[in-house]
Amino acid sequence: xxxxxxxxxxxxxxxxxxxxxxxxxxxxxxxxxxxxxxxxxxxxxxxxxxxxxxxxxxxxxxxxxxxxxxxxxxxxxxxxxxxxxxxxxxxxxxxxxxxxxxxxxxxxxxxxxxxxxxxxxxxxxxxxxxxxxxxxxxxxxxxxxxxxxxxxxxxxxxxxxxxxxxxxxxxxxxxxxxxxxxxxxxxxxxxxxxxxxxxxxxxxxxxxxxxxxxxxxxxxxxxxxxxxxxxxxxxxxxxxxxxxxxxxxxxxxxxxxxxxxxxxxxxxxxxxxxxxxxxxxxxxxxxxxxxxxxxxxxxxxxxxxxxxxxxxxxxxxxxxxxxxxxxxxxxxxxxxxxxxxxxxxxxxxxxxxxxxxxxxxxxxxxxxxxxxxxxxxxxxxxxxxxxxxxxxxxxxxxxxxxxx
Numbered sequence: 001x002x003x004x005x006x007x008x009x010x011x012x013x014x015x016x017x018x019x020x021x022x023x024x025x026x027x028x029x030x031x032x033x034x035x036x037x038x039x040x041x042x043x044x045x046x047x048x049x050x051x052x053x054x055x056x057x058x059x060x061x062x063x064x065x066x067x068x069x070x071x072x073x074x075x076x077x078x079x080x081x082x083x084x085x086x087x088x089x090x091x092x093x094x095x096x097x098x099x100x101x102x103x104x105x106x107x108x109x110x111x112x113x114x115x116x117x118x119x120x121x122x123x124x125x126x127x128x129x130x131x132x133x134x135x136x137x138x139x140x141x142x143x144x145x146x147x148x149x150x151x152x153x154x155x156x157x158x159x160x161x162x163x164x165x166x167x168x169x170x171x172x173x174x175x176x177x178x179x180x181x182x183x184x185x186x187x188x189x190x191x192x193x194x195x196x197x198x199x200x201x202x203x204x205x206x207x208x209x210x211x212x213x214x215x216x217x218x219x220x221x222x223x224x225x226x227x228x229x230x231x232x233x234x235x236x237x238x239x240x241x242x243x244x245x246x247x248x249x250x251x252x253x254x255x256x257x258x259x260x261x262x263x264x265x266x267x268x269x270x271x272x273x274x275x276x277x278x279x280x281x282x283x284x285x286x287x288x289x290x291x292x293x294x295x296x297x298x299x300x301x302x303x304x305x306x307x308x309x310x311x312x313x314x315x316x317x318x319x320x321x322x323x324x325x326x327x328x329x330x331x332x333x334x335x336x337x338x339x340x341x342x343x344x345x346x347x348x349x350x351x352x353x354x355x356x357x358x359x360x361x362x363x364x365x366x367x368x369x370x371x372x373x374x375x376x377x378x379x380x381x382x383x384x385x386x387x388x389x390x391x392x393x394x395x396x397x398x399x400x401x402x403x404x
Contacts, residue, residue: 005112011251017178021177021199024035025092026061026064027059027060027061027062028059028060028061029057029058029059029060029065029404030058030060030403030404031053031055031056031057031058031311031403031404032034032054032056032401032402032403032404033053033054033055033056033401033402034052034053034054034400034401034402035052035053035101035397035399035400035404036051036053036054036397036399036400037049037050037051037052037053037079037397037398038050038051038052038395038396038397039230039395039397040393040395040396041324041393041394041398042396046080046082047080047082048078048080048082048083049078049079049080049082049084050076050077050078050079050083050085051074051076051078051079052074052076052085053076054072054073054074055071055072055073055074056071056072057069057070057072058070058080058169062309064347066095066096066097066098066104066178067092067094067095068094068095068096069092069093069094069095069172069215070091070092070093070095071089071091071092071093072090072091072092073087073088073089073090073091073092074082074088074090075087076088076246081134081275084271087094088267089206089348089375090107090111090120090148091108091111091120092108092109093106093107093108093109093110094106094107094108095131097201099158100168101131102128102129102131102135103126103127103128104128104160105124105125105126105128106125107124107125107284107320108122109121109122109144110123110338112125112126112139112156112158114137114158114160114172114174114176114190115174115190115191115192115206115207115208116158116160116174116175116176116180116188116189116190116208117139117145117158117171117176117178117186117188117190117208117398119144119156119178120143120144121139121140121141121142121143121156122128122141122144123139123141124139124141124143125137125138125139126138126139132163133162133163134162134163134164135161135162135163135165136159136161136162137160137161137162137331138158138159139156139158140155140156140157140158141155141156141157141158142154142155142156142178143155143156143178147194151178152167152305152307153179153181153182154178154179154180154181155177155178155179156176156177156179157176157177158174158175158176158177158180159174159175160165160172160173160174160175160190161173161174168196168197169193169194169195170192170194170195170218170376171191171192171193171194171383172190172191173189173191173192174190174191174192174252175189175190176188176190178245180245180247181247183247184212184246184247185245185246185247185248186210186212186243186245186246186310187208187210187211187212187268188208188210188211188217188243189209189211190205190206190207190208191205191209192205192206192207193205193206193229193393199226200225200226200227201224201225201226202223202224202225202226203222203223203225204220204221204222204223204224205219205220205221205241206219207219207220208225208243210241210243212246213243215241215403216239216241216299217240217241217242217243218239218240218241219238219239220236220238220239221234221236221237221238222234222236222237223235223236225296228316229268230267230268230289231265231266231267231268232265233263233265233266234262234263234264234266235262235263235264236260236261236262237255237259237260237261237262238259238261238262239258239259240257240258240259240260241255241257241258242255242256250399251364256284256285256286257285258282258283258285259281259282259283260280260281260285261280261283262279262280262281263279264276264277264278264279264395265277265278265280269297271302272299272300272301272302273297273298273299273300274297274298274300275295275296275297276294276295276296276297276298277293277294277295277296277388278293278295279291279292279293279294280292280293281295285317286317288317289316290314290315290316291315291316292312292313292315293312293313294310294311294312294313294343295310295311296309296310297309297310301330301332303332304330304331304332304350305330305331305332305335307327307328307330307340308326308327308328308330309325309326309327310325310326310327311324311325312324312325312326312347314348322347322348322354322361323345323346324344324345324346324347325343325344325345325346325347326343326347326392327342327343327344328342328343329341329342329374330367335371335373336370336371337368337369338368338369338371339366339367339368340367340368341361341365341366341368342364342366343363343364343365343369344360344362344363344364345362346361346362347361347362348360348361349363358401360385360386360387361386362385362386363383363384363385363386364384365381365382365383365384366381366382367379367381367382368380368381374403375402375403375404376400376401376402377400377401378398378399378400378401378402379398379399379400379401380396380398380399381396381397381398382394382395382396383395383396
């Protein structure tokens with residue numbers, strides 16, 4: 001976080017605290033403070049020990065008339081001085097609903113998401129919904145990037161028009177622009193459709209069109225069928241084409257398409273116990289297609305036990321077949337302590353960092369949570385990991401959560 005971002009947080013926080021109020025007792029403050037210490041081996045074989053202090057803050061009804069302030073951020077440092085641990089302000093904004101009938105606004109750092117695109121923005125978001133159910137969202141401000149210098153000339157703006165047709169078809173049209181150092185870098189259109197028939201069939205679709213490259217950059221269509229409360233059948237088709245900034249050198253290179261077809265059958269055996277089977281066809285331009293099959297059972301904790309067991313099979317013609325398993329079991333030994341153990345063996349799990357591929361093939365872990373009080377708990381986890389970059393390494397994390 002650079003200095004003016006700290007200034008933004010301080011200004012918004014100060015505004016929230018000094019806003020005139022006719023009834024100070026109506027204002028409430030709540031949130032969560034989390035202290036996190038991690039350790040892991042880096043690419044040079046040295047051990048990094050990043051430290052994070054997270055703070056989630058909600059100040060409600062500041063003016064006794066629905067004005068709220070919400071923020072979430074972290075301070076970070078590496079205690080071993082091996083890696084760059086970045087401090088970040090995720091969001092910090094003032095929010096007020098029904099400024100006038102049907103009009104809401106948010107002012108400050110916030111996450112903007114439309115089918116046309118998404119970003120973290122420092123700016124103003126306004127939503128007006130008429131009594132008939134139709135509405136419009138407008139937003140604009142500074143486009144926040146965590147991976148490069150944040151410039152006052154990096155801007156974002158857009159709108160979304162939404163409503164419901166025929167009492168069951170939700171529709172939204174969106175438009176988004178981004179400017180990188182005063183140059184137009186993105187111009188995108190979005191269309192979102194959602195249709196429900198008799199509470200048993202849900203059809204949905206999302207389309208993103210990249211105007212600068214004159215191409216569809218994202219398309220999703222799916223259906224979810226629920227003949228009973230226990231059964232569900234879901235099918236999806238996904239098409240994706242990378243979107244690069246027009247100011248980036250990558251925008252002049254050919255990009256590869258990705259397609260995915262998926263079907264999943266789910267059955268609720270009893271409340272809290274679900275089974276499923278899922279099949280996915282992954283289609284690549286530069287690599288052989290892959291078929292991924294998964295089947296498993298999942299238990300949500302309602303008393304003491306929770307966990308899941310999933311078998312996976314990945315098949316492609318390049319010889320990278322994987323027969324794997326995902327398993328986890330956790331047990332609330334006492335009302336104050338829960339212990340767990342888990343393993344994901346021969347399962348590709350992709351986590352793309354900004355400049356490193358953190359894809360892992362296998363991981364085994366133990367974890368535990370101590371509930372000291374309703375508002376104070378301590379979490380700990382130790383993992384052995386095999387990744388695409390390392391044969392094996394170990395990592396751990398301890399997290400203290402204080403709710404207030």
